[in-house]
Amino acid sequence: MYSTAVYIHWPYCLKKCPYCDFNSHVKEQINHNDWRLAYDREIEHYANILGNRLVTSVFFGGGTPSLMEPETVQYILEKIHACWSIANDCEITLEANPTSIEIQKFKEFYDVGVNRVSVGVQSLRDDQLRFLGREHSVSEALNALKIANDIFDRVSFDLIYARPDQNDG
Ligand SMILES: C[S@@+](CC[C@H](N)C(=O)[O-])C[C@H]1O[C@@H](n2cnc3c(N)ncnc32)[C@H](O)[C@@H]1O
Numbered sequence: 630m631y632s633t634a635v636y637i638h639w640p641y642c643l644k645k646c647p648y649c650d651f652n653s654h655v656k657e658q659i660n661h662n663d664w665r666l667a668y669d670r671e672i673e674h675y676a677n678i679l680g681n682r683l684v685t686s687v688f689f690g691g692g693t694p695s696l697m698e699p700e701t702v703q704y705i706l707e708k709i710h711a712c713w714s715i716a717n718d719c720e721i722t723l724e725a726n727p728t729s730i731e732i733q734k735f736k737e738f739y740d741v742g743v744n745r746v747s748v749g750v751q752s753l754r755d756d757q758l759r760f761l762g763r764e765h766s767v768s769e770a771l772n773a774l775k776i777a778n779d780i781f782d783r784v785s786f787d788l789i790y791a792r793p794d795q796n797d798g
């Protein structure tokens with residue numbers, strides 16, 4: 630059986646960072662139920678094309694998937710499970726922004742099957758986080774990493790380097 634990785638995109642953020650080229654948008658109202666149905670149809674569409682596969686990785690990227698309802702993540706993982714076989718050691722990652730609202734949801738994401746988070750730290754300097762238009766501080770980022778490490782076995786974080794005029798860390 631062929632191995633497959635599944636990428637799920639959540640295209641919404643609390644705020645659009647000025648440097649970001651990704652498919653990410655700010656929207657007041659999001660119909661989470663409509664999104665669940667859309668993911669359902671899309672996964673089914675690809676299952677019909679691909680046939681049975683061994684899923685070795687699922688990646689929830691964005692946008693900001695830590696703003697998803699954990700029930701939606703659970704729904705998607707159950708749908709993937711219904712359509713394909715899932716490897717015992719399947720890595721299930723969710724990208725997270727380190728704001729306090731999202732940190733509180735880490736345990737809920739773990740409980741529905743996420744086993745790795747990728748935290749968007751970007752910089753360990755508060756002036757640079759402000760320059761990048763981020764919604765978090767250095768202390769919030771470090772707190773997010775600590776909480777993530779307490780919950781998940783696998784944690785990664787992003788940093789942005791080679792910023793304009795950068796000549797140190
Ligand atoms: C698309 S974001 C999604 C995660 C989350 N929304 C965040 O910003 O932390 C994934 C990562 O892409 C990086 N990124 C964003 N804009 C980029 C760009 N224009 N070029 C390269 N990397 C970028 C950031 O480091 C970010 O953590």
Ligand code: SF4
Binds near residue numbers: 649651653692693
């Ligand atoms: S939070 Fe992440 S995905 Fe959203 S605009 Fe900023 S870098 Fe892009």
